[in-house]
Amino acid sequence: MIRILLADDEIMIRAGVKAILGSDPGFDVVAEASDGREAVDLAISHHPDVALLDIRMPKLDGLAAAAEIRRAAPGVAVVMLTTFGEDEYIASALDVGASGFLLKSGDPRxxxxxxxxxxxxAAYLSPKVAHRVITTLSRGRLSRGSAAKERVAVLTEREREVLALVGAGMSNAEIAGRLFIVEGTVKAYVSTILTRLGVRNRVQAAIIAYEAGLVA
Known part of the structure; x- marks a missing residue:
């Protein structure tokens, strides 16, 4: 069962999102918050697997709440759920350690x-957001490629292999199956890769993999 914290200051939005989540028997919404500060407190006390956070909330916005949750409860994966898809929000969400970015206007699936x-x-960006990120990366890929290759050069051959699969969007279980190793070993590799690259999450690592040419 995947335990979820849902945070949005609009009751109707929370009800709608909760209804969509309720259609999957593998989900359990264990806590709901109406502001960012409450979301942080509930993440710490309930230890959900995933925190779904709106970006614009009172007391503490979703981006600040995401940063605090990642510091205080690093085992909680954060997904930003918002009506706003502007590039600055996407970049900020990735910078604070969010593993996903979804638009409320997107398909419930x-x-x-x-x-x-x-x-x-794994990491997940809605298709519209992913297109924006890839387009932005493509514009400056040549200028950033050399720097990314230097960063990747510190990794072992196996770590680069794992990084490439992270960049391809695979989960730990999928990587384990591809490389014929146990999932715990993949988690250890990913943790080491994030540390050696100096990044906070898989999305940032995937971007480096893309810029370094490890992912088509």
Whole structure:
């Protein structure tokens, strides 16, 4: 069972999102918050697997709440759920350690797929957001490629192999199956890769993999 914290200051939005999540028998919404400060407190006290956070909330916005949750409860995967898809929000969400970014205007199936993905250790961006990120990366890929290759050079051959699969969007279980190793070993590799690259989450690692040419 995937335990979920849902935070949004609009009751109707929370009810709608909760209804969508309720259509999947593998989900359990264990806590709901109406502001960012409450979301942080509930994440610490309930230890959910995934925290779904709106970006614009009172007392503490979703981005600040995400940063605090990642510091205080690093085992909680954070997904930003918002009506706003501007590039600055996407970049900020990734910077604070969010593992996913979904638009409220998207297909409900994206929400379900995104929660499953981040709960399984992968990253997930809604298709519209992913297109924006890739387009932005493509514009400056040549200028950043050399720097990314230097960062990747510190990794072992196996770590680069794992990084490439992270960049391809695979979960820990999928990587384990591809490389014929246990999932715990994959988690250890990913943790080491994040540390050696100096990044906070899989999305940032995937971007480096893309810029370094490890992912088509």
């Amino acid at each position: 994206e929400l379900i797929a995104g929660v499953h993905a981040v709960a399984g250790g």
